[in-house]
Amino acid sequence: MKMKTYRIRKxxxxxxxxxxxxxxxxxxxxxxxxDITAVVTVADDGGSSGEIRESMNMTPPGDLRNVLVALSDMPQLYEDIFQYRFDKSDNYFANHAIGNLIIAAVSEMRGSTYEAIQLLSKMMHVDGHIYPSSERPLTLHAVFKDGTTAVGESSIAVDRKTIDHVFVTNTNDNEQPKAARKVVKAIEEADMIVLGPGSMFTSILPNLVIDEIGDAIINAEGEVVYICNIMTQKGETEHFTDADHVCVLHEHLNSKFVDTVLVNTENVPDDYMDPEIYDEYLVQVEHDFQKLRDEGCRVISTDFLKLRDGGVFHDGDKVVDELFRIVFGARY
Known part of the structure; x- marks a missing residue:
């Protein structure tokens, strides 16, 4: 069998x-x-995104805005303007990011948020492809272990109940949610599919529980990599180990589809996080490497930690270095 190589192309x-x-x-x-493709959740219903989504009946722009900026090579001043958020005292515009308003305007002009993101990607010299996971706004539903439910991404963590599973519906009709154009093809042709880092139930799973996307990932030939969160999250993953995160992914798609898990092993200093800014994050995720292997995953554990501004983040450069070792076939 001929060995696949990626060095002759991106x-x-x-x-x-x-x-x-x-x-x-x-x-x-x-x-x-x-060759980068970002598939971005469209189930957000809080803050500026939620207000625009409700008033204009469009997919929420906030996560798409941040991805546009991340993949753009525009000068810092332009980025600062695009990301500027009006002051809380500014009446009608309070808390709205300028970029959200621009995406909303172009969406109205083009009749589609999907088309708006493609146009703005060209304007902002985006290096890659950005697709909303669905071209229609979605509503996220949570079913808790006690049998109760919550509707809407912003309401799921409020009562801090243990989540059994989540699913999405089209916000404005009873049709089955569908993947946006080109999303499934991008997954099918990918050398690697990366999940996360991000909120398990409100950022990652809202994409995967769209049947077309979940099926494409299960059947993908590319390596599926999950970047495990560093901290547990209030109302979502309290008391979770790294293996618990993966088990939830596998249970939702009824398949052990994650090939490799990246796990941070560097300790977060005690009392480092500023609770007034990062109040949703609780304690560092504990490790269960044997259970991860039982789930069929290769485990790569090292220092992926970056501390800044009183918060705990992944060091993007360290993570990407590891992703490239995997995609180029490095042996561990």
């Missing part, structure tokens, strides 16, 4: 998720020689 890497974790990886990937 590896095709699809990154799936949302929230603040996805841009960290994308920024570092942009500095490497890769």
């Amino acid at each position: 590896p095709k890497i699809v990154v799936v998720g949302g929230g603040t974790g996805l841009p960290v990886i994308l920024k570092s990937l942009r500095n490497q020689s890769a």
Whole structure:
């Protein structure tokens, strides 16, 4: 059998998720020689995104805005303007990011958020492809272990109940949610599919529980890599080990589809995190390497930690270095 090599071309890497974790990886990937596709959740219903989504009946722009910036080579001043958020005292515009308003305007002009993101990608010199996971706004539903339910991404963590599973529905009709154009093809052709880092139930799974996307990932020929969160998250993954994260992914798709897990082993200093800024993060995720292997995963554990501004993040450059070792066939 002929061995596959990627060195004669850029590896095709699809990154799936949302929230603040996805841009960290994308920024570092942009500095490497890769053919990047970002698949971004459209189930957010809070903050500026939620208000625009409700008033204009469009897919929420916030996560898409952050991904546009992460993959763009525009000057810092332009980025600062695009990311500027109006002051809380500014009445109608309070808390809205300028980039969200621009995406909303172009979406209205083009009749589609999907088309708006493609146009803005050209304007902002984006290095890669950005697709919303669905072309319609989705509503996220959570079913808790006690049998109760919650509707809407912003309401799921409020009561801090243990989540059994989540699913999505089209917000405006009863049709089955469908993947956006080119998303499935990108996954099928990828050399690697990267999940996370990000909130398990509200950033990663809302993409995977769209049947077409979940099936494409299960059947993907490329390596499926999960970047495990460093900290547990209030109302979502309290008391989770790294293996618990993977088990939830596998249970939702009823398949042991994750090939490799990246796990941070560097300790977060006690009392480092600023609870006033990062109040949703609780304690460092504990390790269960044997259970991860029982789930069929290769485990790569090392220092992926970056501390800044009173918060705990993945070091994008370290993560991407590891991703490239995997995609180029390095042996461990």
